[in-house]
Amino acid sequence: MSNKPPPPRPAPRLYLATPVVDDPAALVAELPGLLAAADIAAVLLRLKETDQRTMISRIKALAPPVQKAGAALLVDGHAELVARGGADGAHLPGIAALKEAMPSLKPDRIAGVGGLTTRHHSMDAGEVGADYVLFGEPDAKGQRPQTQAIAERLDWWAELFEPPCVGFATSLEEAHDFALSGADFVLVGDFVWADPRGPKAALIEVDAAIKKAHATATAEQNPAGSEHG
Numbered sequence: 001m002s003n004k005p006p007p008p009r010p011a012p013r014l015y016l017a018t019p020v021v022d023d024p025a026a027l028v029a030e031l032p033g034l035l036a037a038a039d040i041a042a043v044l045l046r047l048k049e050t051d052q053r054t055m056i057s058r059i060k061a062l063a064p065p066v067q068k069a070g071a072a073l074l075v076d077g078h079a080e081l082v083a084r085g086g087a088d089g090a091h092l093p094g095i096a097a098l099k100e101a102m103p104s105l106k107p108d109r110i111a112g113v114g115g116l117t118t119r120h121h122s123m124d125a126g127e128v129g130a131d132y133v134l135f136g137e138p139d140a141k142g143q144r145p146q147t148q149a150i151a152e153r154l155d156w157w158a159e160l161f162e163p164p165c166v167g168f169a170t171s172l173e174e175a176h177d178f179a180l181s182g183a184d185f186v187l188v189g190d191f192v193w194a195d196p197r198g199p200k201a202a203l204i205e206v207d208a209a210i211k212k213a214h215a216t217a218t219a220e221q222n223p224a225g226s227e228h229g
Helices: 025-037 052-068 079-085 095-105 119-128 147-160 172-180 199-221
Strands: 013-021 040-047 072-076 089-092 110-113 132-135 165-168 185-188
Touching: 013 025, 013 052, 013 199, 025 040, 025 052, 025 199, 040 052, 040 185, 052 072, 052 079, 072 079, 072 110, 079 089, 079 095, 089 095, 095 110, 095 119, 119 132, 119 147, 132 147, 147 165, 147 172, 165 172, 172 185, 172 199, 185 199
Parallel strands: 013 040, 013 185, 040 072, 072 089, 089 110, 110 132, 132 165, 165 185
Antiparallel strands: none
16 A cells, blocks of 8 residues: 555636627627636636527627637526537536436536535535536625635535545635635636726636645645655
């Protein structure tokens, strides 16, 4: 038996939630620069509710610039539109929606899930086959757990389970804390788009913060990491 420490977890990556998209033209123009500026693994497309044909055309407009940059495009809800729009997967709001969407998404597309209010729900999601679990997003009333509670949930999941976990961050500080707690991905959205410096500057800053947090966590896990043999 080897006493070598487990391999370090890869550095967390960003998961960028779009504003609610009506006309996608401005976002289509802006996304390539944003995706080149930071290590963004995926983009969560939040669509304005309208008829299916229009929503599919919006997915089709946004999928190419995201995928060309090497990121995945996931649709927030609307699993039934994923294949028709050329997206890479869907994010589902809870276990029931996940179970319903699995036949249309698997095996070729990503099925992520949020709305997991208890540890039991989280484990159910893993058993159903979710590709990732999201912790910390607001509920229908805009309420969300305390930052510390989200961090503890991420730490618990990262320690015990294989599927990636995502922390929903509403600030630079939360992004750092969730990366420190073991999040594989950090979902950022509104606070990035609202940054007075522009979203690119915000994303670069958040990307640096989560990489720094990961370096700190890795050093704490393996204080003798610089010693070989």
